[in-house]
Amino acid sequence: MPYSDSTSQQIQRPVSNTFIVLSVLAALLLNGLPWEGVWLMLRPDFVAVVLLYWCMHKPQRVGVGLSWAVGILADVADASLFGQHALAYTLLAFGGVVLHRRLQMFNLRQQTTQVFGIFVLTYAVYALVHWQVNGYVVWAYFFGCLTSTLLWAPLSITLQAMRQMRMDRDRT
Amino acid sequence: MLCGCAAPFLKDCRVAATKPLSSVLRPLSSDMDSTQSFRFFNRGPSPAVRLVFFAVLSLLLLFVDARYRYLESTRSALSVLVAPIQQLATMPSILWQQASSFFVTQHKLVDENKLLHQRHQLDAAQLSQFQALQQENQQLRNLLALAQRSEFTAQLAEIVYAERDVFKRRVLINKGANGDVRIGQVVMDDVGIVGQVTRVYPWLSAVTLITEKDHAVPVQVLRNGLRTIVFGAGDTSQLSLRYMPVSSDIQTGDMLVTSGIDGIYPPGIPVARVEKIERDAAYPFARITCLPVAGVDSHRHLLILSGLHELPEPPVEQVVTAKTRKGVSAKERDPEAP
Numbered sequence: 001m002p003y004s005d006s007t008s009q010q011i012q013r014p015v016s017n018t019f020i021v022l023s024v025l026a027a028l029l030l031n032g033l034p035w036e037g038v039w040l041m042l043r044p045d046f047v048a049v050v051l052l053y054w055c056m057h058k059p060q061r062v063g064v065g066l067s068w069a070v071g072i073l074a075d076v077a078d079a080s081l082f083g084q085h086a087l088a089y090t091l092l093a094f095g096g097v098v099l100h101r102r103l104q105m106f107n108l109r110q111q112t113t114q115v116f117g118i119f120v121l122t123y124a125v126y127a128l129v130h131w132q133v134n135g136y137v138v139w140a141y142f143f144g145c146l147t148s149t150l151l152w153a154p155l156s157i158t159l160q161a162m163r164q165m166r167m168d169r170d171r172t
Numbered sequence: 173m174l175c176g177c178a179a180p181f182l183k184d185c186r187v188a189a190t191k192p193l194s195s196v197l198r199p200l201s202s203d204m205d206s207t208q209s210f211r212f213f214n215r216g217p218s219p220a221v222r223l224v225f226f227a228v229l230s231l232l233l234l235f236v237d238a239r240y241r242y243l244e245s246t247r248s249a250l251s252v253l254v255a256p257i258q259q260l261a262t263m264p265s266i267l268w269q270q271a272s273s274f275f276v277t278q279h280k281l282v283d284e285n286k287l288l289h290q291r292h293q294l295d296a297a298q299l300s301q302f303q304a305l306q307q308e309n310q311q312l313r314n315l316l317a318l319a320q321r322s323e324f325t326a327q328l329a330e331i332v333y334a335e336r337d338v339f340k341r342r343v344l345i346n347k348g349a350n351g352d353v354r355i356g357q358v359v360m361d362d363v364g365i366v367g368q369v370t371r372v373y374p375w376l377s378a379v380t381l382i383t384e385k386d387h388a389v390p391v392q393v394l395r396n397g398l399r400t401i402v403f404g405a406g407d408t409s410q411l412s413l414r415y416m417p418v419s420s421d422i423q424t425g426d427m428l429v430t431s432g433i434d435g436i437y438p439p440g441i442p443v444a445r446v447e448k449i450e451r452d453a454a455y456p457f458a459r460i461t462c463l464p465v466a467g468v469d470s471h472r473h474l475l476i477l478s479g480l481h482e483l484p485e486p487p488v489e490q491v492v493t494a495k496t497r498k499g500v501s502a503k504e505r506d507p508e509a510p
Binding site: 028141 | 220222223227230232233234246247250257258260261262264333335339340344371378406
């Protein structure tokens with residue numbers, strides 16, 4: 001094992017498709033809670049964080065195509081234009097898949113600074129589309145990529161722990 | 173560590189007895205993908221190719237959706253998939269509201285009941301007066317041979333949730349195409365206009381609030397009948413009157429009601445109250461900010477109005493002459509001329 005000093009770099013654990021689907025559905029659910037006002041502004045994009053996590057850890061399983069499909073569902077759920085979330089998540093997944101080796105070498109703190117860039121790109125694409133279609137941008141929208149970045153570490157730890165738990169259960 | 177490493181391998185070996193080789197090799201190599209820098213098997217197009225494909229697909233969809241709105245049926249079909257998640261997400265807040273309304277004290281209920289009784293009596297008195305006036309108005313209109321004011325019916329709907337998008341000011345209500353809601357219907361609460369139905373799903377419909385940026389409502393100043401249009405400001409819960417000359421007769425506190433000349437909004441419903449007027453001689457127009465009368469951001473129950481009568485079509489002749497005057501030159505018109 002070349003990168004054994006890194007925290008996230010343990011042996012790649014297998015993960016069931018059900019777990020991936022459930023985590024994405026849970027993220028859609030969290031995005032769908034009735035957020036309003038300031039909370040809406042500060043709401044992290046749970047779906048983006050979860051997708052990036054899977055693109056980084058299971059790039060062969062979750063990639064650009066699946067992220068696009070989830071983006072279409074998010075478009076329907078948020079009543080945004082068809083393809084708006086999909087385009088943003090496609091780029092996000094591409095970033096995750098291309099950088100997954102590098103990201104896995106880093107520890108969580110280093111990862112956080114790296115994923116910030118990916119989130120900014122994702123949010124910028126979404127805002128750009130909105131600007132092209134409607135002609136204005138709400139700058140407060142970009143608070144979301146800060147909170148999404150802050151969510152990265154806790155979410156990584158949670159998903160990692162849940163995977164470990166499932167594996168322990170399977171082994172016994 | 174060794175154990176964790178061996179477990180998936182053992183599992184795969186066990187599966188190998190029953191499944192063809194290719195299906196076994198896939199999970200095996202995907203478990204190892206991060207530790208090696210080369211690929212055993214070709215996995216189809218590279219991420220870059222996929223990125224380009226899906227990005228172009230998204231852009232195509234965006235273009236079609238933004239320009240032509242062809243995809244509404246696809247959207248409502250997919251919304252059936254998403255609807256359970258949305259309902260699950262709104263469940264906690266609805267449960268909380270139901271629980272809190274269950275534990276209301278009796279004292280409070282009695283008070284409220286008394287208040288409602290008083291208000292009902294007052295309203296009943298006013299209503300009888302209103303009915304008399306309506307009769308009188310109808311007779312006068314008959315005498316003057318004016319068109320009757322149309323009556324509208326209302327349907328009660330409840331807000332399911334507010335749109336989770338910082339860019340938009342929309343709410344979703346629990347009546348959809350199955351409840352005979354159509355695009356363009358006006359939505360109000362008990363005091364004034366709240367918005368307009370802009371998208372209809374089978375069981376839900378989206379209401380764009382009047383505070384949405386560039387949402388226009390044709391209005392009239394109640395005091396002097398001045399006609400104008402009020403626009404949403406978008407970023408705040410305010411409205412603005414644009415293109416009003418500096419000299420126009422408008423005062424702080426003026427009530428704006430719908431004028432009804434657009435055929436969409438019924439006439440005479442309160443919309444907003446003028447909050448602030450800035451008259452600067454450097455600009456041709458006055459800057460007028462208004463506040464909506466209705467609780468645009470606060471209420472939970474809304475009324476969907478229906479049964480407005482259709483306005484007569486605009487006369488066709490005028491449109492044709494306007495077009496010919498503008499676009500077609502005299503030369504092109506010559507062959508048509510007798």
